[in-house]
Amino acid sequence: MNVYSPVNQLLRNRLRVLNHLPLIREKLKRGQRWGLVFSPTEGQGPHEEVQGWLRELQTNRVSSTRVSQEIARLFKSSPGEVNQDLDYCYQTGLLEFHPTDQCDLECRDCHYRTKGDETIPFEAINSLMTALRPVAITITGGGEPTIYHSQGKKFSDLVERITHSTGSVPLGLINNNTFFPRGEWHTHFLWQRSSMDSGTPATYKKLKNRDLYFRVRENIRTYCQTTRIPHVGVGFLVQEGNMDEIETFILDWWQWVQSEKNLDPQRINLQFRTLAPPIHEVQSIRESQDAKWLGAGLRDTFLKEVNNIQQRRQKDTSFDSFVSVYSNFDGLTRAALSGNGPFMHRDTSFDSCYNALIHRVFRATGEEYPDFLLCDMPQYCMGNSLKGDPVEQRRRVTLMQFFYFNKMSPHCHGSSCRQSWVNRTVSEGIAGNIPHGEEIPDMAFF
Numbered sequence: 001m002n003v004y005s006p007v008n009q010l011l012r013n014r015l016r017v018l019n020h021l022p023l024i025r026e027k028l029k030r031g032q033r034w035g036l037v038f039s040p041t042e043g044q045g046p047h048e049e050v051q052g053w054l055r056e057l058q059t060n061r062v063s064s065t066r067v068s069q070e071i072a073r074l075f076k077s078s079p080g081e082v083n084q085d086l087d088y089c090y091q092t093g094l095l096e097f098h099p100t101d102q103c104d105l106e107c108r109d110c111h112y113r114t115k116g117d118e119t120i121p122f123e124a125i126n127s128l129m130t131a132l133r134p135v136a137i138t139i140t141g142g143g144e145p146t147i148y149h150s151q152g153k154k155f156s157d158l159v160e161r162i163t164h165s166t167g168s169v170p171l172g173l174i175n176n177n178t179f180f181p182r183g184e185w186h187t188h189f190l191w192q193r194s195s196m197d198s199g200t201p202a203t204y205k206k207l208k209n210r211d212l213y214f215r216v217r218e219n220i221r222t223y224c225q226t227t228r229i230p231h232v233g234v235g236f237l238v239q240e241g242n243m244d245e246i247e248t249f250i251l252d253w254w255q256w257v258q259s260e261k262n263l264d265p266q267r268i269n270l271q272f273r274t275l276a277p278p279i280h281e282v283q284s285i286r287e288s289q290d291a292k293w294l295g296a297g298l299r300d301t302f303l304k305e306v307n308n309i310q311q312r313r314q315k316d317t318s319f320d321s322f323v324s325v326y327s328n329f330d331g332l333t334r335a336a337l338s339g340n341g342p343f344m345h346r347d348t349s350f351d352s353c354y355n356a357l358i359h360r361v362f363r364a365t366g367e368e369y370p371d372f373l374l375c376d377m378p379q380y381c382m383g384n385s386l387k388g389d390p391v392e393q394r395r396r397v398t399l400m401q402f403f404y405f406n407k408m409s410p411h412c413h414g415s416s417c418r419q420s421w422v423n424r425t426v427s428e429g430i431a432g433n434i435p436h437g438e439e440i441p442d443m444a445f446f
Ligand SMILES: C[S@@+](CC[C@H](N)C(=O)[O-])C[C@H]1O[C@@H](n2cnc3c(N)ncnc32)[C@H](O)[C@@H]1O
Pocket: 103, 107, 108, 109, 110, 111, 112, 140, 141, 142, 143, 144, 145, 174, 175, 176, 194, 195, 197, 235, 237, 275, 276
């Protein structure tokens, strides 16, 4: 597989996290200054006490103001100096931004269906973006971002405000695409992906509880014909209800690409991911003899689909090049079959969580998490600058980043966390040790 095809290079190349190395280095330098970066080889010292304060902070027994005072005391400095570094380290690399929890679909297994319908007030956007200073943003949900409305403002206003307050950082959009918002918002996007997740209208309706398959297809055409977004993606989250439609899905879009007049096929890409178990269930699934994730029988269904697609590729070189260049199908098969058990990610050990230093989820509720994998667990929320004092809460978020960096939650190990590949890649990058031509090891979304 040509993983360095234009599409995969941008959207699925594991090395893309190395864009954040300068930010990581700066945060490490400032964190080390205050004992926030623990090393397994370190002997006794103030970092042990700092570790204790981070635990107190996570369980809400102390405030971030108290923790920065204690750190200043330990290092014989002033809270002002500590806070200066904490405020710098609040910045994130990639921001996964959920402007609203409202949605027009009811997707089976959606993480956020029970999370209410909050929306970030429009008046808060400028200050939160100015504080987060993201390097890139993926706008998604939560709910459906394109139906955002607050204080008389809609999606187009939201995008203009984000662009203005961040200085036009690159934007990506993951949406259900049942609705194409008005305005020129699309001129700011580098990529977009529609969550199609099915090969037929019947399956779409079954998985999302609305009969909108053809509308989404039509809106994908609108993206291709009326916008200049360079990468228009069609997403397929592989799960029990659509496992037998992978071949249908690929064939359908291949034929669509061929039949569309004036379409530059380079703009279309198909992106597969597999439905993964919640982070807190991974360990028990791995340890249980009979509880195979997604059911043992599904592996056979999957293999049949893979087999059919491979046979067709061998017979038809233009189909083969469509699959290898414009989809991540080869990455899907590798990730689904080479992990520890079918559709389970490979256990990748790591020393420190760099992901927590460069990735942030900002929820419609105002809660911040280091990754969407933890969004189901409020006890792991890093802070909420929309609900509490913003300065105090942002310092809490920064301190909690180091809590995760030091792997202090019970889920922070390679067996449970499927983002551990990020940490491996960053460690190799820091060591200046990235082999050329290496393949993407996992399907993790970043
Ligand atoms: C939660 S949706 C929110 C954005 C938008 N409403 C949409 O449908 O794309 C974001 C992505 O999460 C995926 N998704 C839904 N439930 C999921 C789950 N349990 N595990 C992993 N991804 C999931 C969807 O396929 C979609 O691509």
